[in-house]
Every structure is written in structure tokens, then in C-alpha cells.
Amino acid sequence: MTRFWRFLCSLRLGVWCGLALTVLLLVASLQLIYQSGLDDLGGPPLLEWLNNTQHLSGVWWIWLLSGGAGLFLINIICCTIESLRQTIPGILRPPKTDFPPSSKNFYSALSTTEVARQTERLSRSWGFRTILRVSDAGITVAADKGRWWLISPQIAHVGLIMLLCGLLVSATSGFKLRQIMLQTNNWQLIPEAGLSLRLLGNDIEIKQNSKSKTYSIPKLNQPIFHNGLCIYYTGEDQQIKSIELEIKTNSERKLIRLESGQEHELEPGVKLVCGEIIPDFRIGSGSDVDSASAYYRNPAVHISLIDHNRLAESKWFFVNYPNFSRLRYQAFDITLNNVKWSPSLYIDIVRNPGAGLALIGGLFLVLGLTWNLLGGFKQVYILITKAEQKGSLLAFRGSTETITRLRKKFQLSQNPN
Amino acid sequence: MAAFFILVAATVPKGIRPLPEGLDTIWFEIHVASAFIAYALFALAASECICNPSSMFGFRLTAGGILVFSASMLAGGIWAYLAWADYWIWTPKELWSVLIWVYYATVLHAAKLPGWRKLAPKMIILGFLLVMFTYLGVGLLMQSSHPL
Numbered sequence: 001m002t003r004f005w006r007f008l009c010s011l012r013l014g015v016w017c018g019l020a021l022t023v024l025l026l027v028a029s030l031q032l033i034y035q036s037g038l039d040d041l042g043g044p045p046l047l048e049w050l051n052n053t054q055h056l057s058g059v060w061w062i063w064l065l066s067g068g069a070g071l072f073l074i075n076i077i078c079c080t081i082e083s084l085r086q087t088i089p090g091i092l093r094p095p096k097t098d099f100p101p102s103s104k105n106f107y108s109a110l111s112t113t114e115v116a117r118q119t120e121r122l123s124r125s126w127g128f129r130t131i132l133r134v135s136d137a138g139i140t141v142a143a144d145k146g147r148w149w150l151i152s153p154q155i156a157h158v159g160l161i162m163l164l165c166g167l168l169v170s171a172t173s174g175f176k177l178r179q180i181m182l183q184t185n186n187w188q189l190i191p192e193a194g195l196s197l198r199l200l201g202n203d204i205e206i207k208q209n210s211k212s213k214t215y216s217i218p219k220l221n222q223p224i225f226h227n228g229l230c231i232y233y234t235g236e237d238q239q240i241k242s243i244e245l246e247i248k249t250n251s252e253r254k255l256i257r258l259e260s261g262q263e264h265e266l267e268p269g270v271k272l273v274c275g276e277i278i279p280d281f282r283i284g285s286g287s288d289v290d291s292a293s294a295y296y297r298n299p300a301v302h303i304s305l306i307d308h309n310r311l312a313e314s315k316w317f318f319v320n321y322p323n324f325s326r327l328r329y330q331a332f333d334i335t336l337n338n339v340k341w342s343p344s345l346y347i348d349i350v351r352n353p354g355a356g357l358a359l360i361g362g363l364f365l366v367l368g369l370t371w372n373l374l375g376g377f378k379q380v381y382i383l384i385t386k387a388e389q390k391g392s393l394l395a396f397r398g399s400t401e402t403i404t405r406l407r408k409k410f411q412l413s414q415n416p417n
Numbered sequence: 418m419a420a421f422f423i424l425v426a427a428t429v430p431k432g433i434r435p436l437p438e439g440l441d442t443i444w445f446e447i448h449v450a451s452a453f454i455a456y457a458l459f460a461l462a463a464s465e466c467i468c469n470p471s472s473m474f475g476f477r478l479t480a481g482g483i484l485v486f487s488a489s490m491l492a493g494g495i496w497a498y499l500a501w502a503d504y505w506i507w508t509p510k511e512l513w514s515v516l517i518w519v520y521y522a523t524v525l526h527a528a529k530l531p532g533w534r535k536l537a538p539k540m541i542i543l544g545f546l547l548v549m550f551t552y553l554g555v556g557l558l559m560q561s562s563h564p565l
Binding site for chain 1: 438439441442444477480481483484487488490491494495496498499500501502503504505506507508509512513515516519520522523526527529530533555
């Protein structure tokens with residue numbers, strides 16, 4: 001075994017790594033509070049976030065934390081391999097019969113062979129693996145139970161390794177997409193996820209590889225699991241389906257309803273076009289209007305007026321500010337009168353390839369810890385020799401609890417009489 | 418301490434309100450209940466280490482605390498994954514929960530090292546202070562996904 005391997009396997013390295021991680025986690029929690037620009041940390045996978053963040057130098061603590069966790073992981077892997085390498089051969093071997101002698105001696109009125117036979121039968125009935133050996137020194141009964149318990153810490157370690165590997169996979173792969181679903185018969189293609197969706201009443205239909213499947217709309221705490229993808233409910237909202245415009249001239253007043261992309265002829269050669277509808281307008285640099293979010297907080301509709309194939313007027317109509325939503329052209333006075341809303345559903349489509357591994361790791365960890373705490377390894381060694389006067393003399397070594405049970409069962413005494 | 422918290426509880430409004438939808442799941446109940454059991458075990462371990470530093474019982478209580486705390490974190494992770502598509506969120510509460518888990522695991526391992534055995538009971542007592550800060554301090558002083 002090389003010195004480097006011993007270093008990687010050492011418990012001392014694990015303890016120092018654990019203490020270093022504790023300090024790094026403390027620093028990370030303070031950084032999360034006092035450092036700005038970390039609000040979206042945890043949205044996309046960590047690696048994707050690091051690739052896109054503007055604060056790469058400010059998240060030095062994430063690199064340090066990852067390095068510390070990486071070294072900790074290597075130490076756990078090496079310790080687990082080394083420990084299993086040393087423990088498993090011992091587990092597979094039969095119980096040892098060469099225990100050191102003990103001072104705990106008891107007497108039985110029965111003969112040595114009878115005591116040995118009964119002890120063997122009893123220990124087997126208690127689930128002990130038992131070996132009986134006759135030698136010049138007397139009859140030896142060696143029994144043990146729960147040898148596999150010795151690997152319970154390694155089960156917990158394997159769980160922790162799987163959990164950390166799951167976190168690593170989740171941080172480096174997968175995606176999270178937010179989508180708005182409308183009540184419509186049209187399929188909504190989501191190329192990143194390789195599927196199409198449509199919302200039909202209280203159901204959501206998913207089409208992937210020409211096969212479609214219908215599920216109930218996901219609810220909070222009840223996502224849809226579909227071919228490695230998870231579809232989550234994130235909220236409901238209303239989305240603008242169409243707008244109602246009031247068109248006034250000197251002689252008449254009329255109301256028209258337009259959907260995005262539709263047009264209406266005001267008079268021969270002059271037409272009104274309903275363009276893009278954006279959910280949450282903001283005015284950027286150069287007075288450009290774009291959307292700040294996907295939520296319908298502050299919708300705006302783009303209206304253009306085409307006069308004989310020439311763009312005559314172009315204006316944004318703001319739903320929340322009808323006074324500013326007015327367009328005048330020649331005899332026409334056009335105002336936004338109303339909007340028609342349609343219910344929509346917000347969903348997240350998530351692929352998280354590390355989640356399953358992390359879950360199995362977590363279960364192994366809890367299982368290993370439970371087994372380690374509640375289980376145990378018991379072994380007992382009994383040397384039975386002929387007593388000086390009559391009966392037999394029993395010398396015990398091993399689990400106190402098992403020795404006490406045997407003593408009570410055989411009514412052994414520390415007195416030869 | 419119990420009397421103090423009973424008095425505090427007496428001042429809290431007692432009207433029964435339905436749970437917010439996000440909390441209406443068995444994973445939330447397991448997560449919270451097991452976290453409090455783990456905190457109680459860590460408190461008992463610290464008390465044992467104060468009263469009887471040479472006893473092994475404090476270590477067994479700490480091991481029990483880590484087991485229950487692991488189950489709590491696992492339930493919390495499952496709940497978060499089912500509700501918000503993430504089993505790990507970068508918030509101070511999550512970081513402090515991992516911090517106390519790593520800390521106690523380190524203490525239990527350190528107790529097997531020569532030279533550290535005598536230090537371990539003191540580390541268990543310090544661990545309980547970290548637990549108390551995770552329980553109360555993080556929720557009150559830091560913005561987090563957990564109110565407490």
C-alpha cells in the first residue's frame with residue numbers, strides 16, 4: 001500500500017475535510033446573504049448558471065466548496081474501498097476459535113459433552129453461526145451473529161457517495177424550462193425537451209416520438225413523470241386571446257375584435273393590423289418596447305395602420321393604460337376598448353438526471369445509519385472442560401448479553417457446588 | 418426552557434387555518450417532525466456531554482440524531498423535488514442543515530482518532546449551539562426558504 005493511498009484513506013484526512021467543509025458552508029451561507037446577483041442561483045443547473053453568470057469572480061466560494069466536497073468524496077470512496085477490502089474476508093471466514101482465555105468461569109452439573117451439545121443447539125436456535133471443536137484443552141464452542149453488520153458504515157458511505165454523485169450529475173446536466181400553456185387544440189412544440197404539449201380542459205396531452213399520452217393537469221406536490229421528464233404546475237393566469245378596438249369617425253362608431261396577426265380593413269386600401277401581444281411591457285433604451293417577463297402583469301398590443309401597402313402609423317396599446325392607447329389617422333380615431341382573456345397554465349418542464357441517483361443514495365445512507373445504530377455484532381467463545389469434582393467448567397469470552405442469557409438458561413453458578 | 422416556550426406559544430393566535438397547498442403533503446410532516454426529533458436528540462447529547470463527558474451515551478445520542486436528521490433531510494429533498502422541481506436549493510437554511518450534518522458526522526469520526534477523543538464531547542456541545550442557530554438564527558437573521 002503506497003503512502004499516497006494511505007493518505008487518501010486516512011480518517012484524519014476525512015476529519016479535516018469535514019471541518020473544512022463546515023467552515024466553507026458557513027462562509028457560503030454568509031455570501032448568499034450579502035452578495036447580490038445570486039437570486040437566480042438554483043434555477044438552471046449549476047454549471048449552466050456558472051457559464052451564464054456575470055458574477056463569476058464573486059462566486060469563488062462555490063469553487064472552493066466544490067473542491068472541498070470533491071476531496072471529501074475521494075476520501076470517502078477510498079475509505080470505503082479499503083474498509084470493505086479488510087472487512088469482507090473476515091465476514092466470510094468461519095468464527096474464530098482461538099479467543100484469548102477469560103476469567104469468567106462458571107460451573108455446570110452436566111457433563112462436558114452434554115453442555116457442549118446443548119450450548120451448540122441453543123446458540124443455533126438464537127441465530128448464531130456456531131462451530132464446535134474438540135481438542136486436548138477441552139471442547140470449544142465459538143459462535144457469532146450479525147457479521148454483515150460490520151459493513152453497515154460502508155452502506156451509509158456508499159449512500160453518501162451516490163448522493164454526492166447525484167448532486168454532481170444534477171449540477172452539470174439537465175434543464176428547466178418554463179412554459180405557458182393555453183386552452184387550445186394546437187400542439188405546442190418544445191424542441192429542448194423533444195416533445196409537444198397541448199392543454200385540453202383539465203388534461204394535458206404529451207406527444208413524444210409520435211406517441212401521445214394524456215395526464216391530468218399537474219398540481220402542486222403532484223408533478224407528471226413522463227419518460228425521464230417531470231412536468232410541474234407553477235401557476236395559473238389569464239392570457240390575452242383577442243382585443244376589442246373602438247373605431248370612431250365623424251359619422252359612425254363601431255367595435256371590432258382582433259386576435260394577434262389578424263387585420264381589419266377600415267376603408268379600401270387602409271387596414272389595421274393587430275401585431276405582437278407582449279405580456280409585461282417595459283421601455284428599454286431607445287424607447288424600444290419589450291417584455292420584462294412571461295407573466296401578464298402589464299400587457300401591450302402592437303397596432304399598425306397600413307395605407308396602400310405603406311406603413312402609415314404604428315403604436316403600442318397598453319391594456320393597463322387605456323388613455324395612452326389611442327391612434328388617430330385621418331378621420332379615424334382608434335382606441336382600445338376591451339380585451340378578452342383566456343385561461344393559461346404555467347408549467348416547468350424539468351430533466352434532472354441526478355435526482356434518481358441522489359434519492360437512492362439518500363435511502364442507502366439512512367438504511368446504513370439505521371442498521372449501524374440498531375444492529376450489532378455478537379460473538380461468544382466458550383471453553384468447556386471437566387470440573388475437578390463433578391460436572392463441567394465453562395470459561396466465557398465475548399458478548400456480555402449473550403453470556404448472561406446462556407448463564408440463565410443453564411443455571412450456571414460461579415461456585416463448584 | 419419548556420416553560421418559556423409554553424408561555425411564548427400562549428401568545429400565538431390559536432385559530433386553526435388550513436395548511437397552504439404546498440405544505441399539504443406527508444413529506445412535509447415527516448420532514449418537520451423528524452427535524453424536531455433530531456434537534457431533541459442533539460440537545461440530549463449535549464446535555465449528556467455536559468453532565469457526563471466520559472460517557473459513550475452522548476455519542477449514541479448524537480448518532481441517533483444524525484440518523485433522524487438524515488431522514489428529515491431526505492424527506493425535505495423529496496418534498497422539494499415534488500413541489501418545486503429541485504431537491505437542493507441554495508438558501509442559508511439548506512446550507513446550515515448540511516453544515517450541522519457534516520459537523521456531527523465529523524465529530525463522530527474524530528472521536529475514533531487518538532487525541533480527539535477528549536475533544537469530542539466539547540464538539541458535541543458546540544454542535545448544539547450550531548443546531549440552535551440553524552433552528553432560530555437562520556430563520557430570524559437570514560432570508561431563507563424556511564420561516565424557522
